[in-house]
Amino acid sequence: MVKLVIQIPCYNEEKTLPSVLADLPKKIEGIKEIEVQIIDDGCTDKTVEVARKHGCHIVSYVGNKGLGVAFKTGMEEALHRGADILVNTDGDHQYPGKYIAELVQPILRGKADMVIGDRQTSKISHFSPIKKFFQWLGSSLTRFLSGTRVNDSVSGFRAYSKEAMLQLNVVSTFSYVLDTIVQAGKKGLKVTNITITTNKPTRSSRLFKNIFQHMKKSGSNLVRVFVMYEPFKFFAYVSGFFIVCGLIPLLRYLWFLFQGSGDGHIQSLLAGSVLLLSGVTLFGVGVLADLNAINRKLIEESLYMQKKGMYGGNEKLKGRKYER
Ligand SMILES: Nc1nc2c(ncn2[C@@H]2O[C@H](COP(=O)(O)OP(=O)(O)O)[C@@H](O)[C@H]2O)c(=O)[nH]1
Ligand SMILES: [Mg+2]
Numbered sequence: 001m002v003k004l005v006i007q008i009p010c011y012n013e014e015k016t017l018p019s020v021l022a023d024l025p026k027k028i029e030g031i032k033e034i035e036v037q038i039i040d041d042g043c044t045d046k047t048v049e050v051a052r053k054h055g056c057h058i059v060s061y062v063g064n065k066g067l068g069v070a071f072k073t074g075m076e077e078a079l080h081r082g083a084d085i086l087v088n089t090d091g092d093h094q095y096p097g098k099y100i101a102e103l104v105q106p107i108l109r110g111k112a113d114m115v116i117g118d119r120q121t122s123k124i125s126h127f128s129p130i131k132k133f134f135q136w137l138g139s140s141l142t143r144f145l146s147g148t149r150v151n152d153s154v155s156g157f158r159a160y161s162k163e164a165m166l167q168l169n170v171v172s173t174f175s176y177v178l179d180t181i182v183q184a185g186k187k188g189l190k191v192t193n194i195t196i197t198t199n200k201p202t203r204s205s206r207l208f209k210n211i212f213q214h215m216k217k218s219g220s221n222l223v224r225v226f227v228m229y230e231p232f233k234f235f236a237y238v239s240g241f242f243i244v245c246g247l248i249p250l251l252r253y254l255w256f257l258f259q260g261s262g263d264g265h266i267q268s269l270l271a272g273s274v275l276l277l278s279g280v281t282l283f284g285v286g287v288l289a290d291l292n293a294i295n296r297k298l299i300e301e302s303l304y305m306q307k308k309g310m311y312g313g314n315e316k317l318k319g320r321k322y323e324r
Contacts, residue, residue, distance in 0.1 A: 004033070099117060
């Protein structure tokens with residue numbers, strides 16, 4: 001009795017939503033029920049009317065709160081409605097619906113908690129070489145920071161198991177795509193890819209105005225979530241850098257001091273001391289951040305237990321020989 005919820009976060013998608021909905025699978029082997037829900041992120045056009053006409057479940061709130069909030073709201077609603085698997089796709093018909101059946105397979109077979117549709121960005125003809133390069137760089141960095149083997153880190157075409165839905169906590173309002181991968185990696189969820197192709201663009205991206213804005217927002221997002229999950233590692237590296245930079249001029253000063261000519265090298269003493277002190281202070285900040293992270297972990301565990309109590313666990317999928 002596996003239930004799949006397909007969700008489409010929407011911000012003014014009245015034009016493309018009908019073709020997205022028409023393209024969704026009506027039946028998938030191994031899945032008993034498929035429900036479609038749209039998240040109305042403060043739409044000011046006829047998106048909600050279109051969705052209602054097609055019989056979708058609609059989740060609305062007041063105002064435009066951003067894709068991160070839309071996704072989080074949708075995930076909670078899916079749990080509430082008894083979803084065992086959640087698939088997320090875009091309202092601009094970027095992703096062909098035919099791949100959904102394939103996307104849920106690794107979860108149905110108990111081989112993954114999160115499946116990401118790899119758009120094969122290096123082969124997309126309308127992407128410029130610079131865009132392809134940054135896509136590659138972003139995904140490589142995400143792989144490094146998350147410890148997962150994700151090929152296309154910003155793809156919004158994904159499937160989540162119930163376990164993933166219970167464990168992932170989206171805290172960013174702007175976008176959730178990178179946070180969820182780093183979190184999944186740090187929480188030991190199994191992430192896998194399937195290869196997909198995308199439809200021709202129906203409009204330009206509304207999430208990013210240009211590639212530099214994309215890089216700035218995604219980069220800061222990625223660093224923030226990494227610091228959130230590995231604060232000690234992060235501060236230890238930064239502090240180590242300052243300490244080494246401080247020790248060099250300090251040792252230089254001491255060398256001259258023992259030679260009897262310390263007087264002319266006060267600059268080295270000053271620069272070295274400031275750098276060394278900064279390094280030690282940063283190490284202290286790292287210790288505090290690490291203690292704070294332990295609290296976050298405990299809160300997350302408590303949230304997980306609470307949600308599990310409310311929505312049940314992964315039992316229906318667990319029966320299928322869970323392989324890690
Ligand atoms: N741009 C934007 N999209 C949103 C927002 N909330 C939900 N969405 C939806 O998020 C999905 C991805 O947006 P899109 O512009 O296609 O981004 P891209 O695929 O990353 O280029 C679409 O289905 C949007 O309708 C929002 O506040 N801004
Ligand atoms: Mg899109």
